[in-house]
Amino acid sequence: MLALDIRNLNKKYPSFELKDVSFQLEKGYIMGFIGVNGAGKTTTIKSILNMTHIDSGEVHILGRNMNEHELELKQDIGFAFGGIDFYTRSKIKTLTETIKKFYRNWDDETYTYYLRRFKLDENKKIADLSTGMKVKYSLALALSHGAKLLILDEPTSGLDPASRDDLLDIFQELIVGGEVSILFSTHITSDLEKCADYITFIANGEIILSCEKEEFKESYLLLNGSASELDQVKDQMIAYKTNSFGFTGLIQASDFDPSCGIKSATPSLEDVLIYYTKKGEQIHG
Numbered sequence: 001m002l003a004l005d006i007r008n009l010n011k012k013y014p015s016f017e018l019k020d021v022s023f024q025l026e027k028g029y030i031m032g033f034i035g036v037n038g039a040g041k042t043t044t045i046k047s048i049l050n051m052t053h054i055d056s057g058e059v060h061i062l063g064r065n066m067n068e069h070e071l072e073l074k075q076d077i078g079f080a081f082g083g084i085d086f087y088t089r090s091k092i093k094t095l096t097e098t099i100k101k102f103y104r105n106w107d108d109e110t111y112t113y114y115l116r117r118f119k120l121d122e123n124k125k126i127a128d129l130s131t132g133m134k135v136k137y138s139l140a141l142a143l144s145h146g147a148k149l150l151i152l153d154e155p156t157s158g159l160d161p162a163s164r165d166d167l168l169d170i171f172q173e174l175i176v177g178g179e180v181s182i183l184f185s186t187h188i189t190s191d192l193e194k195c196a197d198y199i200t201f202i203a204n205g206e207i208i209l210s211c212e213k214e215e216f217k218e219s220y221l222l223l224n225g226s227a228s229e230l231d232q233v234k235d236q237m238i239a240y241k242t243n244s245f246g247f248t249g250l251i252q253a254s255d256f257d258p259s260c261g262i263k264s265a266t267p268s269l270e271d272v273l274i275y276y277t278k279k280g281e282q283i284h285g
């Protein structure tokens, strides 16, 4: 069963456009949503959650149409956009009392567990929390009402390395059993190396590739060659940089003929992001 099924989302801003965005997330898995600044991650996430008007397209969550079943579905979705920046003069305790009333399956025990795990003091005011603490508080809320689908926009970006590692452990704990699915956007590719099952990559409002993580990496090759070998592959490469030894660049695996003798290796996710960003340009290293 699909936890998330997004079909042909289109949305136009004056200077940006989501173009036919489609991807699917199988129930019980973690999907990392990657792309550079301004690629359209937040716009896609807001479109999924009906927080922005879309021009066309359909979103199905846990088998139901989001437009037709938004209120029920929001009970099953935990979402977080960075930290909380409203009711900043309230204490955590007071804000939680208000928010929990919206959720049928709110669980005080789970909430207390995450407050402890994130070392959050309920008596602190929102305004007095650090950026990372605000992120942790919004995650504690998202995790405490039995959500079956978590949609998190850059959940790890304000966190220190130990907290980030802990959060990735929590993600992995949550999907055990196959009932919970997670979509999270990030720039931190090491987070994805650690815990994503699937990768969806967006650039300029278009989905470039959405598939299982290893398949994603194997779709590309990192080439290392001498200056004289560059001419053989230059036109097929996504991007490359030259140095005193020759060149390094990214190519679609299907565009590469291994018999040409140029050294190739599977790239890291970071390599794919970096070179794709420079698509069409030549980087002088």
Ligand SMILES: Nc1ncnc2c1ncn2[C@@H]1O[C@H](COP(=O)(O)OP(=O)(O)OP(=O)(O)O)[C@@H](O)[C@H]1O
Binding pocket: 013, 014, 015, 016, 035, 036, 037, 038, 039, 040, 041, 042, 043, 044
């Ligand atoms: N309300 C809006 N009105 C007009 N343009 C917008 C609006 N919201 C976003 N945009 C534009 O849409 C583009 C995509 O923005 P979006 O926030 O979706 O990117 P992102 O991939 O989440 O980037 P980042 O990694 O920086 O958060 C940007 O060029 C942005 O300026």
